[in-house]
Amino acid sequence: MENKPPLEDSGAHGDLVDLSTNYSEHETRLGMAEHERNRLAEITAALQKIEDGTYGICSACGQEIPEARLNAMPTAKLCLNCQSKQEAHY
Numbered sequence: 765m766e767n768k769p770p771l772e773d774s775g776a777h778g779d780l781v782d783l784s785t786n787y788s789e790h791e792t793r794l795g796m797a798e799h800e801r802n803r804l805a806e807i808t809a810a811l812q813k814i815e816d817g818t819y820g821i822c823s824a825c826g827q828e829i830p831e832a833r834l835n836a837m838p839t840a841k842l843c844l845n846c847q848s849k850q851e852a853h854y
């Protein structure tokens with residue numbers, strides 16, 4: 765893997781790129797189940813955020829999402845606070 769885009773820090777971002785690559789190659793061959801498509805869409809959205817420079821920013825409150833959370837869930841769009849608020853609505 766030498767073809768990674770230039771990213772400021774390694775860790776979660778690099779893993780995410782690898783994850784996305786694995787998914788598209790693997791799942792296209794097998795045919796994607798619905799939840800896998802959703803997951804790929806989340807990864808794609810996260811990659812788009814990396815390109816836009818908004819990766820790791822909560823899309824609800826604009827605060828930075830803690831790195832520990834991103835490591836655990838690289839596609840997280842919301843900080844823990846906003847996530848739990850949103851889940852409370854359902």
Ligand SMILES: [Zn+2]
Pocket residue numbers: 822823824825826827842843844845846847
């Ligand atoms: Zn938030």
